Amino acid sequence: MADTLTGGAQQDAPPVPAYPMARAAGCPFDPPPALQEQQERGRLARVRLWDGSTPWLVTGHADQRELLLDPRVSADFTRPGYPLSAPRTSDSSASFILMDDPEHARLRRMVTAPFAVKRVNALRPGVQRIVDDLIDEMLAGPNPVDLVRAFALPVPSLVICALLGVPYADHEFFQENSQILIRQSVRPEDGAAAFDRLVAYLDDLMGEKIAQPGEDLLSGLVERIDAGELTRHQAAEMGVLLLIAGHETTANMIALGTVALLEHPEQLALLRETDDPKLVASAVEELLRYLSIVHNGRRRAVLEDIEIDGQVIRAGEGLILPNDIANRDPDAFAEPDRLDLERDARRHVAFGFGVHQCLGQPLARMELQVVYSTLYRRVPTLRLAADVAELPFKHDGVVYGVYELPVTW
Template sequence: MTKPGLDPASAIPPFPVTRPDDRPFDPDASYARLRARAPVSPVRCPAGMDAWLVSRYEDIRAVLADPRLSSRGAGSMHMLPSYDRADPPPGSMIQLDGEEHTRLRRLLIGEFTVRRLAALRPAVQRITDRHIDAMLAAGPGADLVRDFALPIPSQLICELLGVPYADHDAFQRDSEVLIGFEADEATRDAATRRLEDYLGELVTQRLARPQDDLLSRLIARGKAIERPPTVEELATLGVLLLVAGHESTANMIALSALVLTADPDRAAALRAAPDTIGPAVEELLRYLSVIQFGLLRYATEDVTVGGTPVAAGSWVVAAIPSGNRDESVFPAPDTIDLRRPSRPHLAFGFGPHQCIGQQLARMELQVALDTLLRRMPGLRPAEPLAPSAYKHNDIVFGLRSLPVTW
């Protein structure tokens, strides 16, 4: 991604994108200065628009909960030079507000109940053990991203949706295009169309022959509401679930494994107290904050954010990584403390658009990391990672590869 430079005709600084070379898990150092001096500050985004960058925890929560700040620009689209600001496509739940958003979210909420997640846990354990078995049989030595972190959530979301896992290479390539910033508009559009056509065909098949999978259940629930979702809406929802259902979790698994195994004492302490895996995962989610460029919102009317007037028609970026490093909420925020007292973090967002699959992601992380530490106690990075190993230019921060040995 080309880093935006300061426009000589304007005093508006560029959006902060640079991580410290010696601390790759830390967000841009300017966030700490902004929290202290200018918590609601104008920035120029790579997509070309100027926006208000919100850097404090409480202000971020207020932004994400305010119905006057529309999600039509949801995600990190402010980082795309080719961002199309037209109305979102039908079924793009994360870009819809109010009743349109609620209508689609209600279809999905039943997939993420405590009961259903408990029923899924054995499947996550089975998939995790299978990939550890394969690494142990082939090793020592593996790429933890390719051989473990990526296939676990990818295979699970395929099983949930009823997507043949044999097709995962194709949708993984298109998924990588969509979460990156380096592809041109035509390439992104083509990847989107392929995924929508693929899911649209699956939806059509399930309409004719329902099965025991998530798409079939969405269709069944949709028939019971006043305005059933169209095939196009269901296909778009399917793409969202397919992409979001594995990208963030896969990158969190890989980064968390690196953080844990790079420090033998930290790994040993967690291995000795497996009942602490829940709080440890929450701290890793806070510390890593993989949605690295925040969430975009659009002011539909005049609002005040953190004491700063924001005019209707303005763009606002809720800087998730900065909020999760807010000193007023998390003491010593740049230090990872796996026993940190519980305080809600912002890794899954906040408000009506808070990640609907967050409990599934938590469960996958807990099972994957606990099993990895338990079954591979000697696991460690095989070599120092080059800067190019990190996904600095993607919506989701992560690792392209992680060579390990044991």
């Protein structure tokens, strides 16, 4: 009777999907199927977050790049509608990456110089020595070995420690706390405690730099503190950001990139057998595109109404821009689900886009170029010591990768 009175059976609107979304078993390198399906359906959709809010999900490569340049879109996490990935703690403070210009630009400029391309290229011989020394140690040690602990994690940790002026002897402390911070499943209070421990550690270190400055990046912030442009606590928080970003992302790219290459032996052979730096650089860009290891989606708040694909997004609403699905957009990359080290993948958004794009991308690129051009050439028989299905992938991580990578040769 009810169907008759309403003119027939009515279908409920499809439920708003939860975000983040789960990857498919057996497809460790691909974005979640639900994310791919949404990209096929349309460029824009609502998703539901942990707090019940329903920001807009933007799946297109061109749309993401355009929005990341749009002054009507804010990175400030205190703005109405900003889609938080977890509850804010009472003492939450903002990194400059969660600020808008001009304050974002003012603080970012204080740490930009060491990451300039020319400065980074001057570090290449030192990074090559680190890579070669670690490979020597690995080859002289037990076989099989966990490539994460023996190689992937130490390479960027040693590099960022030298750049910042952080003692590498403390790597277990900062790596352990970093791991807590980048897990999506961690309780907010546990994440806040890990952050506080790292800030306290960097604050003590800043005290040492103030008393006796060196030639490192943190010492370079001392004059900013003396000039009243930066507080010691702000400098410590900046140090935490650079320390975490400087080792976690690159370490996961080394390990996950190795898995991907071992699963694509024809692509690995291209890289192993080349001495062409252009092909190595191309391989790095393609692996960054294909793997897109930062999986929490870039979050933004809308300050003024914006129209996308005929849909008006209102001021005060939130945006999520997942780089993993943008980097698989067929409108931007032909056959996007295929790993092709010879393709031109330079337009990927693995490092973001616009004023907030990753500060350390020149360093990450250089480290990956050294690693990818050295490891597989020096260990040509490198292979997995476990089935891919048995590897502990970081499905609970903001930064995706593997917790362990048993390899042999």
